[in-house]
Amino acid sequence: MGTRYLNEYRFFDPDPVVRKTAFELxxxxxxxPIISPHGHVEASLLFYNDPFPDPAELIIIPDHYVYRMLxxxxxxxxxxxxxxxxxxxxxxxxxxxxxxxxxxxxxxxxTPTGIWLQxxxxxxxxxxxxxxxxxxxxxxxxxxxxxxxxxxxxxxxFKKFNIEVLTTTNSPSDDLKFHRSLRSVDLGGKVIPCFxxxxxxxxxxxxxxxxxxxxxxxxxxxxTCYRDFIKAIEAxxxxxxxxxxxxxxxxxxxAHAHKLSEREAEExxxxxxxxxxxxxxxxxFVANMIMEMARxxxxxxxxxxxxxxxxRNHNLEIYKRFGADKGGDIPVRVEFxxxxxxxxxxxxxxxxFTLVVFTLDESTYARELAPLAGHxxxxxxxxxxxxxxxxxxxTRFREQVTETSGFYNTVGFTDDSRAFLSIPARYDLSRRMxxxxxxxxxxxxxxxxxxxxQVIRDLAYQLPxxxxxx
Numbered sequence: 001m002g003t004r005y006l007n008e009y010r011f012f013d014p015d016p017v018v019r020k021t022a023f024e025l026x027x028x029x030x031x032x033p034i035i036s037p038h039g040h041v042e043a044s045l046l047f048y049n050d051p052f053p054d055p056a057e058l059i060i061i062p063d064h065y066v067y068r069m070l071x072x073x074x075x076x077x078x079x080x081x082x083x084x085x086x087x088x089x090x091x092x093x094x095x096x097x098x099x100x101x102x103x104x105x106x107x108x109x110x111t112p113t114g115i116w117l118q119x120x121x122x123x124x125x126x127x128x129x130x131x132x133x134x135x136x137x138x139x140x141x142x143x144x145x146x147x148x149x150x151x152x153x154x155x156x157x158f159k160k161f162n163i164e165v166l167t168t169t170n171s172p173s174d175d176l177k178f179h180r181s182l183r184s185v186d187l188g189g190k191v192i193p194c195f196x197x198x199x200x201x202x203x204x205x206x207x208x209x210x211x212x213x214x215x216x217x218x219x220x221x222x223x224t225c226y227r228d229f230i231k232a233i234e235a236x237x238x239x240x241x242x243x244x245x246x247x248x249x250x251x252x253x254x255a256h257a258h259k260l261s262e263r264e265a266e267e268x269x270x271x272x273x274x275x276x277x278x279x280x281x282x283x284x285f286v287a288n289m290i291m292e293m294a295r296x297x298x299x300x301x302x303x304x305x306x307x308x309x310x311x312r313n314h315n316l317e318i319y320k321r322f323g324a325d326k327g328g329d330i331p332v333r334v335e336f337x338x339x340x341x342x343x344x345x346x347x348x349x350x351x352x353f354t355l356v357v358f359t360l361d362e363s364t365y366a367r368e369l370a371p372l373a374g375h376x377x378x379x380x381x382x383x384x385x386x387x388x389x390x391x392x393x394x395t396r397f398r399e400q401v402t403e404t405s406g407f408y409n410t411v412g413f414t415d416d417s418r419a420f421l422s423i424p425a426r427y428d429l430s431r432r433m434x435x436x437x438x439x440x441x442x443x444x445x446x447x448x449x450x451x452x453x454q455v456i457r458d459l460a461y462q463l464p465x466x467x468x469x470x
Contacts, residue, residue, distance in 0.1 A: 005128040006118060011391055011432045013440065022432070022439035025452055029431050029460040033164035033189070037411070037468045038249060038305060040169050040418040043178035043191050049155045055143040056081060056094035059120070060101050063419040065113045068327025070104055077322055085323040095140060102136030112390040112429065119425035154420065159188040161424045165470050166190070169249060172197045172236045173214035176243045192244040195237055195302065198251050200229075201289045203272035204282045212273075226262065226269040230292065237300055246468050247303040247356075248293060255308045255336050255357075256283070257290040257343040264288075294343050298353040303468055307385060309334040309360035325418075331360035331387065336368040348376035354467060356411055358382035362396060370404035380467055381410045389416070389426065394433040407455050412464035427460075434459050 012022040052058040060066050060080060067080050078090045081097045091097055108114030121127045125143050129135055146152050151160075158166070170176065170193040182191050199211040216223040218239075219232035237248070260268070265288055268281045277285075290306070297304040313319040315328035336357070347353045355378050357369060362384075373379045381401055384393040401410065413430035415423050438452040447455070464470065 005130065006122045011429065012436050018436070018439045018443050021442050022436040025438055025456050026432055026435035028453055029456050030428065032461045033162050034423065034427050035164055035412065035461060035464040035470060036166045036415055036423065037247065037464050038167055038194060038414045038416055040416070041166065041420050043168050043182060045154050045420065046158060046187065046191060047178040047181055049153050051153060052147045054094050054147065055140050056097040058147070058421065060097060064325060064327035069107050069113065071327065073104065073107060075100060075104065077318070082322055082326065084321055086321050088321055095137070098140045099136045102131050102139065103133040105131045115429060116422045116425040119428060120421050124421060155187055164189045165192060167192050167194050167247065169194050169196045172200060172233065173218045175218065179243055192246065193240055195240045195245055195248040197233060197248070200233065201286045202282065203277050203285050204279065208272065226266040229269060234296060237296060237302060241300060241302060245302065246470065247305055248297065249305040249307065250290060250293060251307045251310065252286060252290065253309065253311055253332060255306065255334055255339040256287045257340060258287040259291040259342065260284060260288040291343060294347045294353065294355065298347045298350045301352055303354045303356060305356045305358065305382065307358045334359055334361040334364055336364055336372060340372065344372070344376050344379065348378045350378060353378045354380065356380045356382045356467065358385045360386060362388060365397060365400035366404065370401040373409040374405040381405060383412065383414045385416060391433060394430060395437060398437045407459060410463065411467045412459050431460050
């Protein structure tokens, strides 16, 4: 189908000295196993191992990175087959959906989504052309035929992707039956859960009482007060840990952490049970629970991750019609130095505690996050997240944090992906950008080549294994 589409030197600096060194550094890590410490691929996908239905169901419908761009250009989500929660009828002809996608593929020029998709089409499906309106059905048919083969079943792809560890994201009430079952399956790597308790902290939301009831049921602790609530969470953390969990994750808009007195926490919890809480109650309760999660992590050793700085479901019309996680989460300004002061003074010097901080507010990298991570032993910097896991975003991250926090107060790359096929593309991009950054340091005699070779291996493989205890 033509000559090779993806240039092997892609994304590297045009300066020939830097480019040559970057390419050589990349070669040393490009085939290393993938350590994925945070993502959203479901364990059930690998348990059932069913064939992917078709290209639209695989690449477009589950991936808000794809359809948020199309929606921004006025293409209704109904036309893209995105399932509604209000009963709105949506397109069911997946060839029509794919044709719309192909006709608008030019919208992804210069974006990480475009880069990932081109990698998937070329490296995975062997299609050496650029997707457009004319060859849309050619792409569809080639992909569809390959999806029917054993080579493209989820478990086969897991091995092909060379995934050593895949971390999922799980509700505190998840029974983890799929994780347990996968232990006896030869995947070439392992699938482990991550404890994500956000639903238990959002006391003003309609689903909160249901979430507490499920927590009570799974923990076998009757929850009638705040103290019971905490005991039940601790019990579920222990259950997760016995099932391979090494980390927790909290998605929060603000980094504010503050421990309430037990009386204050009980009063808010009691009001929540009665359905009488305010927005201020929830703000204070979340800040308190961040402190509780840190305290629990310092005791049970689970790595605490916080993803800070997203205003969730900004587009209320889309949220009401299609539900959460539909591309409407937008970054907000974040403050860390004062907001994490109490948490870090309580736990930041504890050798049994690890806090990995991710943010969507890049302005905090050099001003706050790098200095904090460069001082507190417990704090590490997560990789650029969402809108910033891109060529320039990764470069800005290294440029802003390295001189203050060094490389070894970061944790390697995190894909945070719902799109299973995009995982190797994301890690490939990350390894290329780290190679390029290090090659620039070598060219300027800031690092020797042997140091750069050690650093890139650590960033790609050793650091996430060490930080997450893998």
